[in-house]
Amino acid sequence: xxxxxxxxxxxxxxxxxxxxxxxxxxxxxxxxxxxxxxxxxxxxxxxxxxxxxxxxxxxxxxxxxxxxxxxxxxxxxxxxxxxxxxxxxxxxxxxxxxxxxxxxxxxxxxxxxxxxxxxxxxxxxxxxxxxxxxxxxxxxxxxxxxxxxxxxxxxxxxxxxxxxxxxxxxxxxxxxxxxxxxxxxxxxxxxxxxxxxxxxxxxxxxxxxxxxxxxxxxxxxxxxxxxxxxxxxxxxxxxxxxxxxxxxxxxxxxxxxxxxxxxxxxxxxxxxxxxxxxxxx
Amino acid sequence: xxxxxxxxxxxxxxxxxxxxxxxxxxxxxxxxxxxxxxxxxxxxxxxxxxxxxxxxxxxxxxxxxxxxxxxxxxxxxxxxxxxxxxxxxxxxxxxxxxxxxxxxxxxxxxxxxxxxxxxxxxxxxxxxxxxxxxxxxxxxxxxxxxxxxxxxxxxxxxxxxxxxxxxxxxxxxxxxxxxxxxxxxxxxxxxxxxxxxxxxxxxxxxxxxxxxxxxxxxxxxxxxxxxxxxxxxxxxxxxxxxxxxxxxxxxxxxxxxxxxxxxxxxxxxxxxxxxxxxxxxxxxxxxxxxxxxxxxxxxxxxxxxxxxxxxxxxxxxxxxxxxxxxxxxxxxxx
Numbered sequence: 001x002x003x004x005x006x007x008x009x010x011x012x013x014x015x016x017x018x019x020x021x022x023x024x025x026x027x028x029x030x031x032x033x034x035x036x037x038x039x040x041x042x043x044x045x046x047x048x049x050x051x052x053x054x055x056x057x058x059x060x061x062x063x064x065x066x067x068x069x070x071x072x073x074x075x076x077x078x079x080x081x082x083x084x085x086x087x088x089x090x091x092x093x094x095x096x097x098x099x100x101x102x103x104x105x106x107x108x109x110x111x112x113x114x115x116x117x118x119x120x121x122x123x124x125x126x127x128x129x130x131x132x133x134x135x136x137x138x139x140x141x142x143x144x145x146x147x148x149x150x151x152x153x154x155x156x157x158x159x160x161x162x163x164x165x166x167x168x169x170x171x172x173x174x175x176x177x178x179x180x181x182x183x184x185x186x187x188x189x190x191x192x193x194x195x196x197x198x199x200x201x202x203x204x205x206x207x208x209x210x211x212x213x214x215x216x217x218x219x220x221x222x223x224x225x226x227x228x229x230x231x232x233x234x235x236x237x238x239x240x241x242x243x244x245x246x247x248x249x250x251x252x253x254x255x256x257x258x259x260x261x262x263x264x265x266x267x268x269x270x271x272x273x274x275x276x277x278x279x280x281x
Numbered sequence: 282x283x284x285x286x287x288x289x290x291x292x293x294x295x296x297x298x299x300x301x302x303x304x305x306x307x308x309x310x311x312x313x314x315x316x317x318x319x320x321x322x323x324x325x326x327x328x329x330x331x332x333x334x335x336x337x338x339x340x341x342x343x344x345x346x347x348x349x350x351x352x353x354x355x356x357x358x359x360x361x362x363x364x365x366x367x368x369x370x371x372x373x374x375x376x377x378x379x380x381x382x383x384x385x386x387x388x389x390x391x392x393x394x395x396x397x398x399x400x401x402x403x404x405x406x407x408x409x410x411x412x413x414x415x416x417x418x419x420x421x422x423x424x425x426x427x428x429x430x431x432x433x434x435x436x437x438x439x440x441x442x443x444x445x446x447x448x449x450x451x452x453x454x455x456x457x458x459x460x461x462x463x464x465x466x467x468x469x470x471x472x473x474x475x476x477x478x479x480x481x482x483x484x485x486x487x488x489x490x491x492x493x494x495x496x497x498x499x500x501x502x503x504x505x506x507x508x509x510x511x512x513x514x515x516x517x518x519x520x521x522x523x524x525x526x527x528x529x530x531x532x533x534x535x536x537x538x539x540x541x542x543x544x545x546x547x548x549x550x551x552x553x554x555x556x557x558x559x560x561x562x563x564x565x566x567x568x569x570x571x572x573x574x575x576x577x578x579x580x581x582x583x584x585x586x587x588x589x590x591x592x593x594x595x596x597x598x599x600x601x602x603x604x605x606x607x608x609x610x611x612x613x614x615x
Contacts (some may be wrong), residue, residue: 095314212413274475
């Protein structure tokens, strides 16, 4: 009995030890960045990276990084992109899911498979020729062009919506039809409000993805002074300032503050969104 | 009016009448709701896909003249060391993703039972997933710099700085350093997926198992693992295709220098810096074909394995029943 007890205590200790260890591993790179972001130039050069800064109220790196990397402009751009992309892709995604779920027509399965197959193609490879198309459309250095490209509905949110539609009783549609409502009315007045949880879920997923997107933004929004996004504004620190890590870290911290705030406030929705997306996807 | 229409189906309606009918509305709604997504899908996925296939037979830049060269680009991909040789690096990423899956499965199992502060641990481990790629790049350039974060922590543990390698420059270790950053970024996300899957297992199963005297390890092997095997398989498939197309860590941290250029990093460089669009397209097409082949093979493989696994499950259940019966008999005998 006592042997069992000891074994259990050891196991519990090991369990917590492993949890603490991996949490430490996850947080360490970020914490070291925070520490460095509060150091003056002199301090940064003379002290070890892991020594605490003299003052936690030294904000000059943040203000300098903010101005130097045009982050004010970047936050405005990212907000515009985020709002437009979320609005359009939610509308387009729910509408597509509605048609695919509620109407039987030849080609229904084909369309589903076309979207599924598209998700298998790695984005980096596709950009070789998407770049050519974007050039032809005059979408290089155009915020609208970038937004349109980013609106391409992703399979995961379509699946979330379709799954959700499957759980909405068809009798709701029928009663609408009996009352003489058009399909548009049925969709906008009856079904769309019911989809709210699914919309929130996929907006969080898509929102995080859009906010953090940097590869296409770097490729298509080449004018880094006028068209930075929060992610690409960090490219300012590549090159001559490449070793001033107290500045860079400040920039990095600024760029991940919004993600942190969203994460702290909607933690559970993010988790459930991920799970919903993955189980079906 | 309406009745006469249904009675005489052969009678042709005018277009306007048809448009006002339910059928007509249906078609309108379908068109209105599907045009935008389909146009987006074709412009940004299938049209580029077709174009890329075409490009791969030309010697061309984005602007200027194009010259048809047949299969020369494809031959070049196999001849050049930096192209096909780069696929070897995928092995590092595959190994990394297996470590990542095992780690996140362990953490998910631990966290799905009652743990003090479980949500905080979960939050800490998940957060790296929400950081944008460029920030991750800077964080790790900083982290791995000589004498900086990682070296300092290792020195705390008693290592000598002189014995430590240059994490991003030393060719024996730098790919492992890069893979580690990818594991760092995604293990929490994987863990959350697994927790979600484990939570969806019927809790009665655990209770029943507890009553039968199964310990935590047995619960894991006989209940958790079988019920989340679908999502594990999915992640294995994703991780293998993902490691073939590994791109982000070397792109944002080392820019492919010192032998860290994966296939896609080399391809990106050839396409957008050197502007050898034809060659890059051929590279892309070849890798896409490899990925499809890998996906199909894995699906077949797992189908086969699962068929066996299911048989085994039944055997396991039978064994369990027998064991329980024996135990019950022994107890009754006493």
